[in-house]
Each structure stands twice: as C-alpha cells, then as structure tokens.
Amino acid sequence: MNTDRISLSLISHTNAGKTTLARTLLGRDVGEVRDAPHVTLEATGHSLISTPEGDELLLWDTPGFGDSARLARRLQQQGNPIGWFLAQVWDRFRDRxxxxxxxxxxxxxxxxxxxxxxxxxxEEPADVGYLAPELAVLEWIGKPVxxxxxxxxRPRPGDEEAADRERWHGALAGYRFVRxxxxxxxxxxxxxxxxxxxxAVGGVLPVERTAAYGRLVAAWQVRREAQFDAAMALxxxxxxxxxxxxxxxxEKRLQGALRDLGRAIGVGRDDGGGDQARAVQALAARLDANLRASMDRLLAIHELEGQAGSELLGRMARTVTLAAPVNAGKAALMGGALSGALTGLGADLMAGGLTFGAGLLTGAVLGALGGAGMARGVNRARGRLGTTLRWDDAFLSELVVALLLRYLAVAHYGRGRGEWHETEYPSFWQALVTGVxxxxxxxxxxxxxxxxxxxxTAAIARHAxxxxxxxxxxxxxxxYPDSF
Structure with a gap:
C-alpha cells in the first residue's frame, strides 16, 4: 500500500450530483454534468491536493448506482463476488x-x-427505496463511509441544517460503517x-496514513486560507x-444653498443639472465601476466563471456627506434641518460634515438659528477650502455589509453550478452580517x-x-461553529 497516496471515492445513486461536487472541490471542470442518469461512464481519479513531500489526495468520480436492489442481491448470492464481477463483461452490452x-x-x-x-x-430516508440496498453494497465493500x-x-440557518443532519444520522445509526x-x-x-x-476523513483513516494525510489537510487549508486572504485584501x-x-x-452663497435644500425637499424647480447632482452622479458611477471590477476579481480568486451582474448600488441607499467650511448662515440652515427631526438626514459633525440622505422632509428650515455655532467649530477643526462631497458613514457601513454578503455568496457558490449568477441572499445572512x-x-x-x-487609498486599505x-x-x- 502506498501510504503517501490517499483516495476518496464519490459514490451515490445515479444523477445525485457526484460530478458537480467533484468540480466544486477540484476547482476545475471535470467529467460531464447533465440532468440525466448514468452520465459518468467510468471511474476517474483526480488529484485534489499534493505536497512537496510527495503526498497526494485523489478524488474518484464514479458511475452512479443504477439497479441497486439487483446488485445487492447478486452480491449476496455469489460465493466469489470479485470473480463474478470479472466474469460479467457481457453486462456492458446487455444491461449497461x-x-x-x-x-x-x-x-x-x-x-x-x-x-x-x-x-x-x-428526501425522507424512509422514502428512498434505493437507500437500503445501496447501504448493503457499501457494507460489503467494507470501507469507512x-x-x-x-x-x-440555498444556505439555511444552522438549526435547520442540524435538523437535516440529525434526521439522516438517526436513519443511519444502525450502520456501523457509516462514520x-x-x-x-x-x-x-x-x-x-x-x-x-x-x-472527518482523517478520523477514520488507519494510523499509518495519518502523517501523510495531516500534511495534505494542512496544504488544503493553506490553499483555502490564501483565497480568503486574497478576498479580504480585495x-x-x-x-x-x-x-x-x-x-x-x-462655493455657493446662502441663497444657492437654500435653493439646493428646497429642491432636495421637493420645493422649487430642479432640472437635475446642478453641480451637486453632477458630483453625486460622478461618485456613483465610479463606485459602480469599482464594484463591478471588484466582483470580477472576486470570482477569479474563487476559480469561478462569469461576470458581475446587477448593480450593487441598487441594494443600498445613495447618501453622501457634505464636508465644507460652511458659513454661519448655511450652518444655521442645516442645524434647522437637524432640529426638524428629519428621517434620512443626520449630523456627521464628528466625521467632518453634514449627511444628506434620501428622506428629507418638509419643515427643514425650522429652528434654523440653532446651527450657526456648529459650523464655526467644523470650519476651525477641518480647515477646508471649498465644498467636498463624500460617501457618508451610514453608506460606508452599508457598503461593508454588501461587500461581505457578496463574499459569502461567492464563497458558497460551487463551480459545478456553472457560471456565476447573482441571486438574492438568504435573509438570515443579512441579519447576521448587519449585526456583526x-x-x-x-x-x-x-x-x-x-x-x-x-x-x-493604500493606507486606508491597509487598516481595513x-x-x-x-x-x-x-x-x-x-x-459554521463546528468548523472553528
């Protein structure tokens, strides 16, 4: 026995997804995938991982079980099953x-x-007619399963996944070879x-294989950790x-600022061609290009094919921070907006600006005199010349959530599934990611x-x-608490 080569064999009832899983684990297209029985016609070994010491982990993709009940009966009837196998070449043409x-x-x-x-x-284990005969065949084979x-x-909450695992574990409890x-x-x-x-595989191997296998698992983990690190850097x-x-x-005078705010809350005419509108459009266009390029690179890191789909911006509100050395009158106007308890408009003075959101309400000018002192403090602290638009804290937080959700979607997407197609994320992901x-x-x-x-940008990325x-x-x- 070659103690440096370890083989895993994928086996199942026909058309259960063996080749699809093999493609996902290998990170490359092997075999043929179709929604039809007996697509895989021969057992093929593929190198899953190897080490400089010469260790190798092979993954075998095998033909699926067909008439499992008849196969189990034949094995039970034969005094020499191996000899029977070798003698049944004619079955290749008579009963493929x-x-x-x-x-x-x-x-x-x-x-x-x-x-x-x-x-x-x-499926419910009790309803799977081929399960018992296939387990009988696996028992005859005599290898740990x-x-x-x-x-x-789709990915599901842990309690639902655990319920499936317990259901199948209970159904298979009587089969000691199922480890x-x-x-x-x-x-x-x-x-x-x-x-x-x-x-789990390492836990069922004989002791003489554990050293080589330990090196293989370490190499596999290094490969996946490298993908994770590259994704986080991206x-x-x-x-x-x-x-x-x-x-x-x-810079604009107070009259211009009042006109802009009036347009924002739906008062007055706005032809969409103002400086602020053009600036926000430019920010959004650059962000969209940034996200699309990032997505394509993320797919490449995970050995997937396809391209970024719908705009990520469509999942988030568009908000910007107005960071400016505003004069006392303009600051009073903004202070009035804040004291008017507007939804979608928040103070961002600690980060150096005032936040414009999508939900400005009428009544923004109430209490306008209250904000004059705040602007003088921001001016002295920031020392800005000119008015600057940036993405605000709320938007950047939403962007972090969206980027992490996209990472999860890509990290869960098996290559055997085909080209990348973005779909809605599982709802429990959103709550979990937002909370963390x-x-x-x-x-x-x-x-x-x-x-x-x-x-x-490089310095910010280094800290992020x-x-x-x-x-x-x-x-x-x-x-996946069991994985850590």
Whole structure:
C-alpha cells in the first residue's frame, strides 16, 4: 500500500450530483454534468491536493448506482463476488446501467480509503427505496463511509441544517460503517465545510496514513486560507476606494444653498443639472465601476466563471456627506434641518460634515438659528477650502455589509453550478452580517476617519484589511461553529 497516496471515492445513486461536487472541490471542470442518469461512464481519479513531500489526495468520480436492489442481491448470492464481477463483461452490452453499477463498486473496493456517499437531503430516508440496498453494497465493500447531505438548496440557518443532519444520522445509526453524516451541497457549500469534511476523513483513516494525510489537510487549508486572504485584501481595496473618493464643488452663497435644500425637499424647480447632482452622479458611477471590477476579481480568486451582474448600488441607499467650511448662515440652515427631526438626514459633525440622505422632509428650515455655532467649530477643526462631497458613514457601513454578503455568496457558490449568477441572499445572512458589522462599527469608523488627513487609498486599505478579515471570520464562525 502506498501510504503517501490517499483516495476518496464519490459514490451515490445515479444523477445525485457526484460530478458537480467533484468540480466544486477540484476547482476545475471535470467529467460531464447533465440532468440525466448514468452520465459518468467510468471511474476517474483526480488529484485534489499534493505536497512537496510527495503526498497526494485523489478524488474518484464514479458511475452512479443504477439497479441497486439487483446488485445487492447478486452480491449476496455469489460465493466469489470479485470473480463474478470479472466474469460479467457481457453486462456492458446487455444491461449497461447494471454494468456501470458494478464498475462503481469495483472502483470503491479496489481504490478507496474512504467512501463519500452522497444522498439527497431533501428526501425522507424512509422514502428512498434505493437507500437500503445501496447501504448493503457499501457494507460489503467494507470501507469507512462518510455520508454527505447533497441537494440541500440555498444556505439555511444552522438549526435547520442540524435538523437535516440529525434526521439522516438517526436513519443511519444502525450502520456501523457509516462514520459521519455531514452537509456538503455541491451548489452551496462553503470552504470551511470542506475543512470539516477533511477532518472527518482523517478520523477514520488507519494510523499509518495519518502523517501523510495531516500534511495534505494542512496544504488544503493553506490553499483555502490564501483565497480568503486574497478576498479580504480585495474587499479592503474596494472599500478604501469608496472611502477616499470625493468631489469638490464651487462655493455657493446662502441663497444657492437654500435653493439646493428646497429642491432636495421637493420645493422649487430642479432640472437635475446642478453641480451637486453632477458630483453625486460622478461618485456613483465610479463606485459602480469599482464594484463591478471588484466582483470580477472576486470570482477569479474563487476559480469561478462569469461576470458581475446587477448593480450593487441598487441594494443600498445613495447618501453622501457634505464636508465644507460652511458659513454661519448655511450652518444655521442645516442645524434647522437637524432640529426638524428629519428621517434620512443626520449630523456627521464628528466625521467632518453634514449627511444628506434620501428622506428629507418638509419643515427643514425650522429652528434654523440653532446651527450657526456648529459650523464655526467644523470650519476651525477641518480647515477646508471649498465644498467636498463624500460617501457618508451610514453608506460606508452599508457598503461593508454588501461587500461581505457578496463574499459569502461567492464563497458558497460551487463551480459545478456553472457560471456565476447573482441571486438574492438568504435573509438570515443579512441579519447576521448587519449585526456583526454593527458590533465593529466603532473600529470601522476609525478606518475611514483617516480620510480627514487625506490618507491614501493604500493606507486606508491597509487598516481595513485585518478588520474586514476579523469580521468575516466571526460571520463564518457563527454560520459554521463546528468548523472553528
């Protein structure tokens, strides 16, 4: 036995997703994927990972079980099943589905150290007619089996996933050769679940294989951690470009400021061609291009094909910060807006500006005299010449949430699913990510406060990267506590 080469065999009922999962784990297109039985016609081994020491982990994609009940009966009837297998060449032409099942069994018997048996998790174990005969065949093979719950659908909350696992674990409790039951959907798995699977495999290998296998798992984890680090660096760069971006406007008199505010709250005529409107459009266009380019790079990091789809901006409100050495009259106007308790308009004086949101209400000029003192403090603290538009704190926080949601979507997207297509994120992701970002709000604000000193994009990204990585790991740990 070659103790440096370890083989995992994917096996299941036909058309259960073996090749799809193989493509996802390997990060490349192998075999043929179609919604039809017996697409895979022969067992094929693929190198999953190797090490400089010469260790190799092979993943075998096998033909699916067809007539499992007849195969189980034949095995029970034969005094020499191996001899029977070798004598049944004629089945290749007479009963191809049955012959393919035989080839799958031969491969697993001869090659596998551990069997990865895929089942359709959406089915009830008691209703799966082929389950019992296939388990009988696997028992005859005599290799340790890890059951993988495939076809689970979109990522789900942990309690729902645990319920599926317990349901199948209970149904398989009487089969001692089944050593673990794990969720691993070919369409929606996450890389941290792969680490959990590999650890489970290590727990059933004989002791003489553990040294080589330990090196292989370490190499696999290094590969996936490198993808994670590259993704976090990319998210940090994307965020930093938005943080550092700005548009400078010409100074206006109080009359112009009042007219602009009137347009914002729906009073007066606005032809859409004002300096502020053009500046906001320019900011939005650059952000959209930034996000699209970032998405394409994120897909490449995860060995996926496809391009960025719908605008990420469509998921978020568009808000900007007006950071300016405003005069006392203009500040009074803004102070009046704040004292009018407007929704969508908040003070951002600590970060150096006043925030314009999408929800300005009438009555903005009430209490206008209250704001004059605030502007003089901002002017002295900031020393700005000219009016600058930037993305505000609320928007940047939303951007962090959106970037992390996109990371989760890509990190869960299996290559076997085909080209990337963006869909709505699971609702529980939104609540989880928003909550973890909120827990780190103070640290995030410190990241983009650096723009007050005109910090470069590179400097902002350097500060953002470890924080985003910490937030992302917290999210993954809460999604998959067994993996950490």
């Amino acid at each position: 589905a049955f012959w393919l099942s035989q080839q799958a069994v031969r491969n697993v018997r001869e090659q596998a150290d551990v069997v990865l048996y895929l089942v359709n998790a959406s 890890i059951v993988l719950l495939n076809q689970t659908g 673990a039951v794990l969720p691993l959907d070919a369409f929606a798995r996450c890389w941290v679940q792969e680490i959990t699977l590999l650890r 998210l940090a760069e994307t965020l930093a470009r938005a943080v550092a971006d700005c548009e400078t406007l010409p 970002v909120a827990e780190n709000a103070a640290a995030l604000v410190m990241v983009w406060d650096g723009r007050a000193a005109d910090s470069s 990267r470890p924080l985003l990585a910490q937030v992302a790991r917290t999210i993954l740990a809460r999604l």
